[in-house]
Amino acid sequence: MMSNLRNKNFTVDTNAALRYLGYRGKPADAETLTLIQDCSAQLEGCVTPRSLLRRLPAEVKDGSVTISGVTFRSRDLSEHLKGCMEAVLFAATLGTPADTLQRRYGKTDMARAVILHACEAAYVESYCDFVCGKLSNQIKPEGLYLRPRYSPGYGDFDIRHQADLLGILDAPKKIGLTMTDSFMLAPSKSVTAVVGLTKEAKSCHIAKCMECKSINCPFRKD
Numbered sequence: 001m002m003s004n005l006r007n008k009n010f011t012v013d014t015n016a017a018l019r020y021l022g023y024r025g026k027p028a029d030a031e032t033l034t035l036i037q038d039c040s041a042q043l044e045g046c047v048t049p050r051s052l053l054r055r056l057p058a059e060v061k062d063g064s065v066t067i068s069g070v071t072f073r074s075r076d077l078s079e080h081l082k083g084c085m086e087a088v089l090f091a092a093t094l095g096t097p098a099d100t101l102q103r104r105y106g107k108t109d110m111a112r113a114v115i116l117h118a119c120e121a122a123y124v125e126s127y128c129d130f131v132c133g134k135l136s137n138q139i140k141p142e143g144l145y146l147r148p149r150y151s152p153g154y155g156d157f158d159i160r161h162q163a164d165l166l167g168i169l170d171a172p173k174k175i176g177l178t179m180t181d182s183f184m185l186a187p188s189k190s191v192t193a194v195v196g197l198t199k200e201a202k203s204c205h206i207a208k209c210m211e212c213k214s215i216n217c218p219f220r221k222d
Contacts, residue, residue, distance in 0.1 A: 010049075010130035012040035016122035021115070035115040043098065043119055049127040050175040051092040053135060054168065058087040058196070067194070070164045076155030077194065080147060084196035088135065090149060091171045092128050093190035094120060102188075120189045128191055139197060147196035152183075159183045165192040 017036050018028055028036075059066040060082060063075045067087055081087060098120050105113035128149065136146050153159040162183045171177040171192075178186050185192065 010123075010126040011044060012036070012119045012123045013126055014040070014122075016125060017115075017118040020118035020121045032115070035112060036119060039112065039116045039119040040123075043094075043101065043116070043123055046097045046101070047094045047123070048097075049092060049094050049124070050177075051090070051127070051131045052169045052171055052175055052177075053131070054089045055086060055197070056089065056168075058084055060084060065194070068168045070168065072157065072161055072164070072194075074155065074157040077150055077157045080150050081194070081196040083200065084147065084198050086144075086197040088146075088195040088197065089165055089169055090128075090132070090193045090195050091165065091169050091175065091177055091191065092124060092131060093175055093177045093185070093187050094124050094127075095176070096187050098123075098189045099187045124189045124191060128193075132195065135195075143199055144197045145199070145201055147198055149191070149193035149195050151191060151193040162192055165194070 014033070014036055017040075018032075021028075021032070023032075056068050058081060060078055063073065063078055065072045065074065065077050065081055065087075067089065102113060102116060102120065105116055132146060132149065139146070150157065152161040152165065160183050162179050162185065166172060166177060166179060169192075176187075177190050177192075180186055
C-alpha cells in the first residue's frame with residue numbers, strides 16, 4: 001500500500017522539535033519559537049510525505065526474525081516482535097524538497113538550518129504516527145494491534161538491513177527512497193521500520209514512549 005499525502009491531520013509538533021533541539025524540560029526563547037513556527041509553515045507548504053506499507057507473515061525465533069525470505073539476526077528485534085505472527089514493513093519519506101531546503105539554509109542561515117532540521121525530524125515522526133494510526137484502525141476489526149515501529153539501527157538491529165527493507169518494499173521505484181553506501185537513507189528525512197501485529201491489546205503503536213537501548217534518542221524515557 002502506498003500513500004502520498006499533504007494533510008493537516010499531521011503537523012510539525014513544536015514540543016517534538018524542541019526536544020530534538022535539546023530543550024528537554026527547559027523553556028525556549030521567543031526567537032526560537034518564532035523560527036520553529038516559520039520553518040514549520042515553510043516545510044508543510046512545500047513537502048508531500050509519501051509512505052509504503054507491506055503486510056507479511058513473520059517467523060519470530062530467539063535471536064532472529066524471518067520476513068519475506070530475509071532473516072534479520074537481531075535479538076532485540078525478536079524480543080520486540082515476540083508473539084507476532086505477522087509484521088508490516090514500513091517506509092516513509094518527506095522527499096527531496098526537505099533536503100533542498102536544508103542545503104539552502106545550510107549555506108545562508110545556519111541558525112535557521114538547525115531549527116529546520118529539528119522541524120523536519122518532528123514532521124516525519126508526526127507523519128509516521130499518522131500513517132500507523134490509520135493502519136491501527138484498519139486492523140482493529142481483526143482483533144489485532146500494532147507494536148511500535150522498530151528501525152534498523154535500534155539496538156542490535158543492524159543498519160545494513162535498510163537495504164533489505166527497501167528491496168522488499170521496492171521503495172526506490174515506488175517512492176524514490178534509496179540509501180547511500182553507508183546505509184543512510186536518501187532523502188535524509190526518511191524512515192524504514194518493522195511493525196509487529198499482535199493480539200495483545202496493551203501494545204501501543206506510537207513509538208516515542210518506547211524504551212530501547214538508544215541512549216541518545218530525544219524521545220527516550222527519563
